[in-house]
Amino acid sequence: MSDSEILDMKNRMGTLEDDFYTIHLADDELSPCRDLDSPELISTLRQKDKQLTLAAQLGKALLEENQALKEEKDRLQEGFMERIEELQQENHELRLKYEAQEVAWDDRVYELEKDAQELQEEVTKMRGKLREADKDKTKTVQDLAEKNQRLSEQLNKRPCGIRGNLFKNISSRKIGEQFSEVFCSRKQVLRRSNI
Known part of the structure; x- marks a missing residue:
């Protein structure tokens, strides 16, 4: 049954439904002596039969459409659930990678800080050694200056001896x-x- 036929049936059902539930029988139609083979009664029964058939077809079409919509909804819901599960799995994997990378970064930062501390200690030691070397150099220069002074004084005292x-x-x-x-x-x- 096509969509246009279903819509047409729905429209007709609206009017037929009203007629179906509002059967007005005259008093003479309710009388026990009425004629069961009368053309009006047969026509009314045929009309009601058509209405019932049409209502059954419309109900069946609506049930089929409802079933198709339900299956589509279930299929979409299943697809969404699979996609959600995939995204959750990806999220979990990314979280694990991030945590592993974070640990690696923390280790690297620790190593660099340790290296920097060791270099700082080495610089401090080298500065100490340099100060000591400067002190030694200054002391040596002073010692040599004093020796030169003494030798000059000795030379000046004995001009003939050593100079001669x-x-x-x-x-x-x-x-x-x-x-x-x-x-x-x-x-x-x-x-x-x-x-």
Whole structure:
């Protein structure tokens, strides 16, 4: 049965329903001696039979439509439930991944903080060592300056002794070098003259 036929039946049912429930029989129709084979009664019964058949068809069509709608609703509801279950599963998996990633990040942050703390301690130690080295350097420079001062004072006290020896050493070296140069140049001159 098509949708237009169902609508047409519904419209007719509205008027037929009113007629079906409002049967008005005259007093003579209710009399026991009425004629059961009368054409009016047969016509009325046929009309009521048609109305009942039409009402049954309309009821059947409505039940079929209702059943189809119920099946569609059940199918959609089942699809929605499956989709909800899938989304809940995805949500659970994402939550697990997030928690695992969060633990990994926390571990990484802990490691970086530990490394930073160790580096800070190492920097502090290096600064301490650098201060110690600066102190040692300053002390060494002071010690050397004091030694130089003492040596200068000693040199000034004995000018002839140490200075004289230094000058003798320097002079004798210069004289030795000059002698070597002269000796070498004579050898060269002699060789040239022999040639």
